[in-house]
Amino acid sequence: MENMYKIEIVLGSLHTEALLEILNKKGISGYTIIPHVKGKGDRVEYDGLGLNDAFSNNYIIIVVDEEILQKVKEPIRNFLSKYGGACIISDCLWLKQ
Amino acid sequence: MENMYKIEIVLGSLHTEALLEILNKKGISGYTIIPHVKGKGDRVEYDGLGLNDAFSNNYIIIVVDEEILQKVKEPIRNFLSKYGGACIISDCLWLKQ
Amino acid sequence: MENMYKIEIVLGSLHTEALLEILNKKGISGYTIIPHVKGKGDRVEYDGLGLNDAFSNNYIIIVVDEEILQKVKEPIRNFLSKYGGACIISDCLWLKQ
Amino acid sequence: MQLDVLVNNLLSAPVLFFFLGLIAVLAKSDLEIPQPVSRFFSIYLLFTIGIKGGEELAHSQWNAEVFLSLLLAVFMSAGVPLYAYFFLRRKFNSYDSAAIAATYGSISVVTFISAVAFLKEVNLDFGGHMVAAMTLMESPALIVSLFILKNTIKSDSAESKVSWAKLLHESLVNSSVFLILGSLFVGIVASEKSHNELAPFTEGLFKGFLALFLLDMGIVAAKRISALAKGGVFLISFAIILPLINASIAIILSYFLGISHGNAFLLAVLSASASYIAVPAAVRLTIPEANPGLFVPMALAITFPFNITLGIPLYYFITQALWT
Amino acid sequence: MQLDVLVNNLLSAPVLFFFLGLIAVLAKSDLEIPQPVSRFFSIYLLFTIGIKGGEELAHSQWNAEVFLSLLLAVFMSAGVPLYAYFFLRRKFNSYDSAAIAATYGSISVVTFISAVAFLKEVNLDFGGHMVAAMTLMESPALIVSLFILKNTIKSDSAESKVSWAKLLHESLVNSSVFLILGSLFVGIVASEKSHNELAPFTEGLFKGFLALFLLDMGIVAAKRISALAKGGVFLISFAIILPLINASIAIILSYFLGISHGNAFLLAVLSASASYIAVPAAVRLTIPEANPGLFVPMALAITFPFNITLGIPLYYFITQALWT
């Protein structure tokens, strides 16, 4: 088992691709996306309702080591400040196969 | 970055609105809902199957500070003891924009 | 409140039943499944796209105590090494009803 | 000839697809209908029943028999829980008893549809107001059951919070009732041209979507049936005997009130049917203490298949004997 | 007779279902259309409009009037943001103004469908190329709005990144435009036999799916309407006045360009309509600073219902007065 960091990002569905492109360039080894997530924060409510994806969030989970964490922190912050969304970081153990 | 607490609640879909109403009154600043979640605990299995939402869970994530955490703990406990569901709490860092 | 461990597993949808069967035998008290999750790791991309479930992940959350954690760690590792997937473990507090 | 009617009913495509769904689960097939698709089927069915019901309502005469049958509908929905609850209390706690009573006082839309298809098969007329009668039966049972529950258990903090205004409101706007009522209204005001334009959708596709919806119901019924094991023989007998009692009462009352054959038959079927969609959802909210592993599978996995296979022909034979 | 037309329009099944959706939310019903089902409805509608539009296009004559009306379509979509933006800037910041301007320059497919149904009701002809005209109006407004935005705000790092090539590309391949264009193409090349085979799907089901889609739109419109409260009277008046201005300009220009009655009416409706599906999604990507709580509900909850209830008959009366 390895000590890692778990980054969780809630982000408008339409912006996910752009963020992942940035993070892939920084060297993340993988990601998990839970689509069709609803939520409410400071901005408009994301009720996940019909017609288009403009009001639907993705929940993105990225497990990284300390080094990558430091590399991606700022880009995520910048991205979210432009496009909205929330991000939390916590410790975890990665069960290596 | 700020030290915060992450509250995760698994709750029957039909009861989510009522719980959020209670928590909004206690001053939470936002929430995220993952709908159509399945699960099994002590009570009936939530298989998420058709017809209605009576057998489908929501996964609710709420990031709060220490003060709000203390305010919402008891209301959540009471609510879950009446309507079923599970709740876990953990530390996290909130990446401020 | 009780100190517990949160096990999070990302696993191909088709393999979930088999893993849960194994873990139920080890004595887990419940589980939560978020279906239709997308992701990318070392293996093929899970884009969650149509036709069948072969390219769709489940996100499985299992809260356990220390004793069960020790019992399930190896079985999970073995299972994932055969069928792919990822697993992380973290601390949490279980809000007892 | 009577056997013919029974066999034809059993071999109709929708009934067969219900059993196909049951078998799928028992044979451990991975066949599943995704929830949004299942919702689409039920939206389609409610929409269509409303539109067609509205069309028929617009053309139907309003006479004493119509009012009597609407009244009897409400009476049955409100009355069933009254005796069912006390019957159930011998084996179950108050919460489960109230939940099951509410379930059996209310109705099943698909059972009603099967009964209407059956009537068309045997060429028996019925009133255009019967869809309205069905809608009227959706909610009274839950209200009565909650009333009984509140008055039999010592009202402590939690239970005393039942808000009757909220409950009445909820019973009018819950999605099934609202969609049928709304479509009924559109069906009433829509022009004949409008109905003709909608017909390929509402009439043309009806049997197909009904068959697929029943496939789904069969799957869900089979998945829930294991939860019944604990309830044992009592539960299963109850889930068959209560419909028989309810149907009998509806038939007797219809007979003495002079209600026509077709309408009496439909009232019997409605009284015998139990809700497995709208009421269970409402019960989860209003009686969270009740075990959904009881009231849902009883209605869905025992009473529903009983009614659409044996119950409907049986109620028909009884009414036929009395009315002709 | 003129009142008849208005009333018939208000009592058509799709319009009634839109209001049913509104009422569902206002009455706090839990009626909801799951998102995948909602997508299915819109895929069906775009597919059908494309196929039928292609069939008509294949049979239509290409003359000067056709080219003029296509040109006017693009002109209106590109022109509306030019005056709308500066009008809006009096009350809103640059981002919101550009977003709203893009929304109103673009079009609403369902409004167009309602207008076509209306034309059939009043027996007025229109050109087979009008679906193409509609498609041409989807994107210019966003491009023009972004252009204005970029030139009015001091271009700092973020904004200067607008890639026009990417934007043009995006405006051709966004899912709505792509599906209509593709289906249009299939509709053009498909044989008559093919069209006949598709007819039960495309023609038979159209009204039914349209009614269900409008039910969904009503629900979503009502859920978003509360966000408008902050904007107040100005916002709501704007959402009605701008369509009237746009329709008037389209009518006047059509008149002087010698465009036929039916086509002029459709161009008026298209100009008056505002996008609430494709453009809002594109605006979220290109102008993330704009508040979606403004431009979506304005188009969906005010302009759309205004157009399909009062706007369409009104534009028809005006064109009728001018053309006959």
Place this chain on the structure above:
Amino acid sequence: MQLDVLVNNLLSAPVLFFFLGLIAVLAKSDLEIPQPVSRFFSIYLLFTIGIKGGEELAHSQWNAEVFLSLLLAVFMSAGVPLYAYFFLRRKFNSYDSAAIAATYGSISVVTFISAVAFLKEVNLDFGGHMVAAMTLMESPALIVSLFILKNTIKSDSAESKVSWAKLLHESLVNSSVFLILGSLFVGIVASEKSHNELAPFTEGLFKGFLALFLLDMGIVAAKRISALAKGGVFLISFAIILPLINASIAIILSYFLGISHGNAFLLAVLSASASYIAVPAAVRLTIPEANPGLFVPMALAITFPFNITLGIPLYYFITQALWT
């Protein structure tokens, strides 16, 4: 005239929508069919094929040719993996070879549908039992492939666990097979009246849903195609040559067994087709070591489009030359 047949096939609405789906992804459009909607399409198609196949089966004669063609169907499905596996082992490891062999021994329902539509276009008869033949071909290939795999690799702990009983069971109840078999059964026992009532659903909507399903397949195929890059020319040639070999063997055997023209053609198409829904799912479970980035895109993105565009006319020309 032969070119006509080819061109007509290429310009049929479903084929065009497959290419539209491909182009959508290549042009980076965001057009996507939500998974539940995609499931609904395939449930509809399997339901309809089963019902219609059952109807035809009920009316078809059982003679020696019918039994021979059913036998040949099973023989082809079981036989293909036998030679395909050893051919594949030259380039791939045992796991991937077995997975690809299973994929190509099994069949594609949509390819079969396209072939049936083609037969109707060219007015050639075929037997009502061919849907049954198709269903029989779903599973043998996987069983044979697993058998080969188990006997060629040194059986260590994991692999030796293959439970043949479980596998046989699984191959009968996997959702596609189960739904077709069940619908086939309902189609056989349903009355003519029942079939007529279902016809607007099963027949009326077929082409429309098929076109939308192919749009989805085109999108998924294009998204998966990049994974093929590593396999290179060998993979792509294999995905075209193997179908040609399989079809040729099926044609030769059919010819010598005296199978009729239409049935021989369908057996050739079935043998040439490869599974991209049912078998890939089963392979993920039974051969988790195999790379799904190989066997899925080969079947879906190369073999499927090859068959429905060029393969079907080609197999037809060959059989036509031999049979007439």
